[in-house]
Amino acid sequence: MGAKRPARREFLRTGAALAGGFTLGTAAPALGQAQTQSPMIKGEREGEIAYGARSKYVTSARIPHGGRPSPDTFGLTFHVASPLQDSVGVITPSSLHYFATTRGAFLPDIDPKTHTLMIHGLVDRPLTFTIDDLKRLPSVTRLHFIECAGNRASRRAKTVQETHGMTSNAEWTGVLLSTLLKECGLKSSATWFVAEGAEEVKGASSMPIAKAMDDCIVAYGMNGEAVRPQNGFPLRLMVPGFEGILHTKWLRRIKLVDRYYMNYNDFGHLDQDDKVAALAYQIGPKSVITFPSGDQRLPGKGFYEISGLAWSGGGAIKQVEVSIDGGKKWNKAEFRGTPQRMAHCRFAYPWNWDGNETEILSRCVDEIGQVQPTREQIAKYWNKPYDQTFSVPGLDNSIQPWKIAGDGSVTNGLA
Numbered sequence: 001m002g003a004k005r006p007a008r009r010e011f012l013r014t015g016a017a018l019a020g021g022f023t024l025g026t027a028a029p030a031l032g033q034a035q036t037q038s039p040m041i042k043g044e045r046e047g048e049i050a051y052g053a054r055s056k057y058v059t060s061a062r063i064p065h066g067g068r069p070s071p072d073t074f075g076l077t078f079h080v081a082s083p084l085q086d087s088v089g090v091i092t093p094s095s096l097h098y099f100a101t102t103r104g105a106f107l108p109d110i111d112p113k114t115h116t117l118m119i120h121g122l123v124d125r126p127l128t129f130t131i132d133d134l135k136r137l138p139s140v141t142r143l144h145f146i147e148c149a150g151n152r153a154s155r156r157a158k159t160v161q162e163t164h165g166m167t168s169n170a171e172w173t174g175v176l177l178s179t180l181l182k183e184c185g186l187k188s189s190a191t192w193f194v195a196e197g198a199e200e201v202k203g204a205s206s207m208p209i210a211k212a213m214d215d216c217i218v219a220y221g222m223n224g225e226a227v228r229p230q231n232g233f234p235l236r237l238m239v240p241g242f243e244g245i246l247h248t249k250w251l252r253r254i255k256l257v258d259r260y261y262m263n264y265n266d267f268g269h270l271d272q273d274d275k276v277a278a279l280a281y282q283i284g285p286k287s288v289i290t291f292p293s294g295d296q297r298l299p300g301k302g303f304y305e306i307s308g309l310a311w312s313g314g315g316a317i318k319q320v321e322v323s324i325d326g327g328k329k330w331n332k333a334e335f336r337g338t339p340q341r342m343a344h345c346r347f348a349y350p351w352n353w354d355g356n357e358t359e360i361l362s363r364c365v366d367e368i369g370q371v372q373p374t375r376e377q378i379a380k381y382w383n384k385p386y387d388q389t390f391s392v393p394g395l396d397n398s399i400q401p402w403k404i405a406g407d408g409s410v411t412n413g414l415a
């Protein structure tokens, strides 16, 4: 960030002058593509060498979420979950990033040369940016998770992919939305904004302006390359720590407005007023053990490093604890790497399994002191009886237990 500051100040100072250059219809110079012919890799190994493929022995793959066939009978892909049980470190490879389309999708095929982002509504200067325009501006690169509100544990789920696979974590590169909004000049009446995607079913959502000016990113990069089509190519909005549905893919329009609008994607917040809706967007502190997890099998007693992921919409994860005795005693886990704000962090706990049946769990605390709740606490919060039929009504950030049987097989502790 430090190195970017002078450039950014320069940009903002000359903003009004630059703004003229970004208005609709201005031909932007083609950047980024080398014009000279360099030797190419061709032939049957192209996929391995020109654009790397993984080992044929590695078979980890995404699965449809919630037992729904994908594609469905109409050829639509809805929700596809990431194989967290195989994850190491904190980056979800783009190929394995979960993906979700609210009304199913044939992926929009967008030519980045003609795609634009229009920012209009309650601004002094409505502006339209091409992808090349955006790439000229001061950038940020940050790790952030996205999580679908539908990511929830149930008694029927067997694996951590089924219980928690609707979240992923990637390195996102782009321009802060605040940079663009300052360029447009916000009118004081602009208190909310609506972001719209380019597919036939418009994935529009209302979000508070404070979030826009804080840390939203208009991202063109994901894990060091262009955002993948499934994740919003060529542009997507990142709304760090907020519900997945707000992270508008195939972003083409942002309208500044003076109230909460009821858009296609806002149906989930139908019964809430403005203030409650804004707060309900933030994902609570959550953690899950990814190894050992459901459907895996420990070959025998002895040493294992328990490993898992923790994240929160409230900021960076401050502490993770692991229990190896069904929640009687909680032990401090170690971090692998430094937890980042609104990003998955990897935790680990050294464990010597004595070969007896037990239950393992994890819980976390974020930097603003929020503690991951038990399912029982969540039931109490919603004023529902806590029994075998309980399913979490809102966002589910409950503690996930994994049962270890004497033969080393691991199953869902909720079952």
Ligand SMILES: Nc1nc2c(c(=O)[nH]1)N[C@H]1C(S)=C(S)[C@@H](COP(=O)(O)O)O[C@H]1N2
Pocket (backbone or CB within 6 Å): 097, 098, 099, 100, 101, 102, 103, 146, 147, 148, 149, 168, 196, 197, 198, 199, 202, 203, 230, 231, 232, 243, 244, 245, 246, 247, 248, 249, 250, 251
């Ligand atoms: N334009 C558009 N944006 C969208 C969606 C969509 O269907 N259309 N799905 C949303 C939902 S429900 C989620 S959870 C996230 C998923 O992001 P991902 O597919 O990159 O993981 O994108 C959100 N952005």
Ligand SMILES: [Mo]
Pocket (backbone or CB within 6 Å): 100, 147, 148, 149, 150, 244, 245
């Ligand atoms: Mo979602």
